Structures are given as C-alpha cells and as structure tokens.
Amino acid sequence: MTQVIEVRNLHKTYGGVTAVDNVSFTVEEGEIFSIIGPNGAGKTTVIESLIGLRQPDSGSVSVLGLDPQTEARKLGNRIGTQLQEAALPERMKVWEALDLYASFYEKSVPWAPLLEKWGLAEKRNSQFGSLSGGQKQRLFISLALLNDPQIVFLDELTTGLDPQARRATWDLIRAVREQGKTVVLITHFMDEVEALADRVAVIDHGRVIALDTPDNLIANLNRETQVLFSVPNGFQAARLENVGGITAVNQYGQQITVSGNGPLLANVAAALAQHNIAPADLRVQQANLEDVFLALTGQTIRN
Amino acid sequence: MKFFLKLTYMELKLQLREPVALFFSLAFPVMVMVLFGFIFGNEAEERLGGYGQVDLSVPGYIGMVVGTIGMLSIPTTLANYRDLGILRRLRATPLGSSPVLWSQVAAQVVMTAAGIILLFIAGLAIFDLRIPNGNLAIVPAALLSAFSFFAVGFVLAGVMPSARTAQAVGMAIFYPMLFLSGAAMPRYIMPDFVQQIAGLLPLTHVVILMEDLWLKGTWNLTSVVVIAIMLILGLVISRFTFRWE
Structure with missing residues (x-):
C-alpha cells in the first residue's frame, strides 16, 4: 500500500487557543479514512492544513508527496474538496457551477456525465438556492470530482440531511472509493463511520486519542454484550444465572436483561429452550x- | 485566461440576476436623470453657457454610478460571498486569490460602463443631450474614479462584520455624500458652508473631475490627486483587512 497522506506532529493555535496539538497519522491509498471528534475538536483545522487553506505552526504535512503550503496549486489540481460552511452563489445555476469550476483545473472530466451520475441531470438549469440539502451536497461532490482527483476530502457531508439522503450519500461515497480514490471523511455521525470507514482517527482537544479500524476500537472497549427479551409471567430470571459467560441478570417484570461475554446469545437461547421458554422480542445489544x-471523549455536553 | 473570463462573465450574470442591485447601479441614475430632466427640461440657457440642465448634470450622474457600485454593490456582494462561504469554496480550488478579486473588479467595471452608457442612451433619446468638449477623456477619468471607489468598497467589505452591516454602512456613507457632492443635484444651489464641506468629500472630486473634462476638456489636478490618494489608501488598507471567511 502507498501512503498518500502523511501528517507528523502538526500544531496549530489561533490566538493562544490550541486547535491542533501534535497530530500525526498516515492515510493509505484507496482507503476511506475517517476523522471523528466532538465539535471544536480540531477536525476541520486538520483538513484545512491538508488542503493548504491553513498554515501549520509546526510539524510537517505531505499530501501526494506535495507540501500543501508551497505546492498549493499543484496539489489543488489533484485533490477534490467539499468543505463545511462553503457555498455557491444563490443564483448560480447547477450547470454554470460545474462549467465554471471545471475551468479552474488543468485537467477536468466532462461535467455532463457527472450530473447524470449524481442524479442532478434534471436540475442542471436550477439555481443553487433552489436545491434541497441533498441536492446541494450531491452538487458539492460533483464539484469535488470534476478534476478526477486522487484524494477526496469530505467535511461533514451529511450534516443537515434527512435519513434517506444520508443513506443515499453513503452509497455515493462508496462509489467514489470504488473508482480507486482515497476518501478522507470528517463526520460526527458514528453510524456513518461504522458503515464507511476503513480506519478512524478520534480527535479531541486537538489531539488524536485513538486510531484504528472501527471494529478494533469497539473490541478494545471490552464492553459486555447484553441480551434483552421478554418472558411469560412467572419465569424467574435467576434460573439463568448458571449459563456460561453470564455476569449479570436483571429482571423488571417480564423484561429480562442478561449481560456477559462470549457466545452469549447462543448460550441464553439454549438455556431458555431447556426451560421450554419461548422469549419474545429477543435482541442483542453490543x-x-x-x-x-x-468512553474516549467523556459524556459532558460541549458547545 | 479562460477561467478568468468565465469567472468574470459568471459574476456579471449573477449581478444581472440580482434585481435590487441592478436597480441601484443601473436604473436609479437614469431615473434621477429623467426625473430632473422632466422637471427642469434641457433647453439651452445663456446663464448655463448655452447648455441645458441635463447636459450639465451628466458628470454628476457618472459620479453617482461610480459611487453606487463602489460603495454599495462591491461591499455587499463581497461580504455576502464571504458570509455564505462562497469565497471559502473558491479558495479550495487551484485558482488562487487574485483572480477571484480581479474578476469582481472586471465585472463591476463592465457594470459601471453599462450604467454610464445607459445614461447616455437615455439622455440622447429623451433630452437630445449635447456632448461638449473633451468627451473621450472621461473614459480614463471614470476608470480612475471607479478603481478608487472600488478600493473603498473592498475596505468596507473587509472591515464590516457582515453583509448586512456592510450594506448599511455603505448606504450611510454614500447617500449623504451623493446629495452633497453634486452627483444628484447641482452644488451651486447649496449654501457656501455646505459647499465647503462637500469639497472634502471624495465623490465631489469625482464630479469636479468629470465636470471639468466634460465642459472644458481640462483635467482638474487637485481632484485627480484626491482620487488617486483614496485609491492608494484603499488598496493598502484592503490588503490588510480583506477576509476570506
């Protein structure tokens, strides 16, 4: 695997406030690399340093072997970006935006097929201001792909979208990766990361506090599995306490919650079958x- | 170069789709001309050196177009582009910052020219406008004045926290200046002390510069210097105050 992004000891402060503190990570070619963190954790500053919009105070950043500060134009031709809090003029039409932005790059792909592919063909003559949230995001992705980039940076792409549009956008992100592009995805939606990311960096207070695959991060948490179900009246949950792997059994009337490790569901189901109990609404919580x-960032609400 | 032309052309199309901006920069000066023209007529008068009221007002209306675009259109447009994140999106391309700003200047120069040409068309069609001496020299003079007011517009866009305040402050500075400078009504009808105050206003110097070129074909050097100083100050200040987000 080739490394397409290398960040080492990145630091950035704004007026005495540390936004990014000693951040290091690498991104491999072709992966979906996600950055998550609470609001104000420094995610956007990291991305902005990668695409050359911010000058780091110290540390080194290399994207596609280029320095985003000194080789901004060269790099800009090879990456695509969808930025948070970025927009187009309200009265600019969809086709005009694509036609205009295509002219900014040394090489660009024809924009008409992009419109088709991202479901905007019918909207080509619509003004930006009249598009729905999902359509705007699809237009931004189209703009980010105009120069056939090697890396696509997506910053909070699905914020403000309804559930249907979010799921549809996930498919689009997978489609981008299937074209062989590397995707760097900033989000604060955990389900998005679980569904899409190959690896995820958790950033808090400007620091990388965890970096692994989503599965490994979850496994390392060593959190018990819970099996929840309802049973007919009269069943005593205490009868399950000898089942292998169980650490706790709680009963609230007909509702039973069994906590434990290992193949918990299979063990519980077998024990219930032994007692001739057919559990209702059986589900597993992991x-x-x-x-x-x-667990990593704490549960206090922040602004 | 292609991207610059596209960017400028796009900016012009956007300006033309903005009815309010269009009204103030293109229609309003023509309306003022037509209104005063119907009130005072454009008969040649001895006391006016053989010209009519409208003939003499054209230099002022040119100042009105330049001032409107520099102090209202540019600050509002740029601050709005910044507030909405439009400049931020543009910066995330290999384009660099100067084409974005220069395309705004180019588009507004075209708008200024269009505003002035509309004045001439209306003047010729409705009032048989007489065109006195030195008429071509008003082109470079109008350009200098436009650049100078555009620079002030860039300063306003950068200093003001939002598009709304940029627009409000632009209006608060521009409208008193408009009426005192002689751009909307002749200065000679004003009391002496008002004329003295007016002499300190940059827009007055645009009007004086235009009037002298229009009527006598001479360059008023004081006015040229005042306008040039404002241009340089505007460029320097906006260099440090302009914000992309």
Whole structure:
C-alpha cells in the first residue's frame, strides 16, 4: 500500500487557543479514512492544513508527496474538496457551477456525465438556492470530482440531511472509493463511520486519542454484550444465572436483561429452550462506536 | 485566461440576476436623470453657457454610478460571498486569490460602463443631450474614479462584520455624500458652508473631475490627486483587512 497522506506532529493555535496539538497519522491509498471528534475538536483545522487553506505552526504535512503550503496549486489540481460552511452563489445555476469550476483545473472530466451520475441531470438549469440539502451536497461532490482527483476530502457531508439522503450519500461515497480514490471523511455521525470507514482517527482537544479500524476500537472497549427479551409471567430470571459467560441478570417484570461475554446469545437461547421458554422480542445489544467515542471523549455536553 | 473570463462573465450574470442591485447601479441614475430632466427640461440657457440642465448634470450622474457600485454593490456582494462561504469554496480550488478579486473588479467595471452608457442612451433619446468638449477623456477619468471607489468598497467589505452591516454602512456613507457632492443635484444651489464641506468629500472630486473634462476638456489636478490618494489608501488598507471567511 502507498501512503498518500502523511501528517507528523502538526500544531496549530489561533490566538493562544490550541486547535491542533501534535497530530500525526498516515492515510493509505484507496482507503476511506475517517476523522471523528466532538465539535471544536480540531477536525476541520486538520483538513484545512491538508488542503493548504491553513498554515501549520509546526510539524510537517505531505499530501501526494506535495507540501500543501508551497505546492498549493499543484496539489489543488489533484485533490477534490467539499468543505463545511462553503457555498455557491444563490443564483448560480447547477450547470454554470460545474462549467465554471471545471475551468479552474488543468485537467477536468466532462461535467455532463457527472450530473447524470449524481442524479442532478434534471436540475442542471436550477439555481443553487433552489436545491434541497441533498441536492446541494450531491452538487458539492460533483464539484469535488470534476478534476478526477486522487484524494477526496469530505467535511461533514451529511450534516443537515434527512435519513434517506444520508443513506443515499453513503452509497455515493462508496462509489467514489470504488473508482480507486482515497476518501478522507470528517463526520460526527458514528453510524456513518461504522458503515464507511476503513480506519478512524478520534480527535479531541486537538489531539488524536485513538486510531484504528472501527471494529478494533469497539473490541478494545471490552464492553459486555447484553441480551434483552421478554418472558411469560412467572419465569424467574435467576434460573439463568448458571449459563456460561453470564455476569449479570436483571429482571423488571417480564423484561429480562442478561449481560456477559462470549457466545452469549447462543448460550441464553439454549438455556431458555431447556426451560421450554419461548422469549419474545429477543435482541442483542453490543458496544458500538458511539460507546467508544463516549468512553474516549467523556459524556459532558460541549458547545 | 479562460477561467478568468468565465469567472468574470459568471459574476456579471449573477449581478444581472440580482434585481435590487441592478436597480441601484443601473436604473436609479437614469431615473434621477429623467426625473430632473422632466422637471427642469434641457433647453439651452445663456446663464448655463448655452447648455441645458441635463447636459450639465451628466458628470454628476457618472459620479453617482461610480459611487453606487463602489460603495454599495462591491461591499455587499463581497461580504455576502464571504458570509455564505462562497469565497471559502473558491479558495479550495487551484485558482488562487487574485483572480477571484480581479474578476469582481472586471465585472463591476463592465457594470459601471453599462450604467454610464445607459445614461447616455437615455439622455440622447429623451433630452437630445449635447456632448461638449473633451468627451473621450472621461473614459480614463471614470476608470480612475471607479478603481478608487472600488478600493473603498473592498475596505468596507473587509472591515464590516457582515453583509448586512456592510450594506448599511455603505448606504450611510454614500447617500449623504451623493446629495452633497453634486452627483444628484447641482452644488451651486447649496449654501457656501455646505459647499465647503462637500469639497472634502471624495465623490465631489469625482464630479469636479468629470465636470471639468466634460465642459472644458481640462483635467482638474487637485481632484485627480484626491482620487488617486483614496485609491492608494484603499488598496493598502484592503490588503490588510480583506477576509476570506
């Protein structure tokens, strides 16, 4: 695997406030690399340093072997970006935006097929201001792909989208990766990271506090699995306490929650079958990335 | 070069789709000309050196177009582009910053020219406008004046925290200046002390520069210097105050 991004000991402060503190990571070619973190954790500053919009105070950044500060134009021709809080003029039409932005690059792909592919063909003569949130995001992705970039940076792409549009956008991101492009995805949606990311860096207070695959991060949490179900009246949950792997059994009326490790579901189901009990609404709750995130960053609400 | 032309052309199209901006920069000066023209007529008068009221007002209306675009259009447009993140999106391309700013200048120069040409068309069509001496020299003079007011517009866009305040402050500075400078009504009808105050306003010097070229074909050097100083100050200040986000 080739490294397409290398960040070493990146530092950035704004007026005495440290936004990015000693951040290091690498991104491999062709992966979906995600950066998650609470609001104000420094995610956007990291991305902005990668695409040359911010000058780091210290540390080194190399993207496609280029220095984003001194080789901005060269790099700009080889990456695509969708930035948070960026927009187009309200009255600019969809086709005009693509036609205009295509002229900014040394090489660009024809924009008409892009419109087709991202479901905007019918909107080509619509003004930016009249597009829905999902359509705007698809237009931004199209703009980010105009120069057939090697790396695509997506900053909070799905914020403000309804659930349908979010899921549709995930498919689009997978489609981008299938074209062989590397994707760097900033988000604060955990389900998005679990669904898409090959590796994820958790950033908090400007520092990388964890970096691994989503599965490994969850596994490292060592959180117990829980099996939840309802049973007919009269069943005593205490009868399950000898089942292998169980650490706790709680009963609230007909609702039973069994916590433990190992093949918990199979063990519980077998024990219930032994007692001739058919459990209703049986489900398993496992740790997810959100638990990892809360465990790492704490549960206090921040601005 | 292609990207610069596209950017400028796009900016012009966007300006033309903005009815309010269009009204103030293109229609309003013509409306003022037509209104005063119907009130005072454009008969040649001895006391006016053989010219009519409209003939003499054209230099002022040119100042009105230049001032409107420099102090209202440019600050509002740029601050709006900054507030909405439009400049931020443009910066994330290999384009660099200067084409973005220069295309704004180029588009607004075209708008200024269009505003002035509309004045001439309306003047000729409705009032049989008489065109006195030195008429071609008003082109470089109008350009100098435009650049100078555009630079002030860039300063306003950079210093003001939002598009709304940029627009409000632009209006608060521009409208008193408009009426005192002789751009909208002749200075000679004003009391002496008002004329003295007016003499300190940059827009007055645009009007004086235009009037002298229009009527006598001479360059008023004081006015040229005042306008040039404002241009240089505007460029220097905007260099340090302009913000992309």
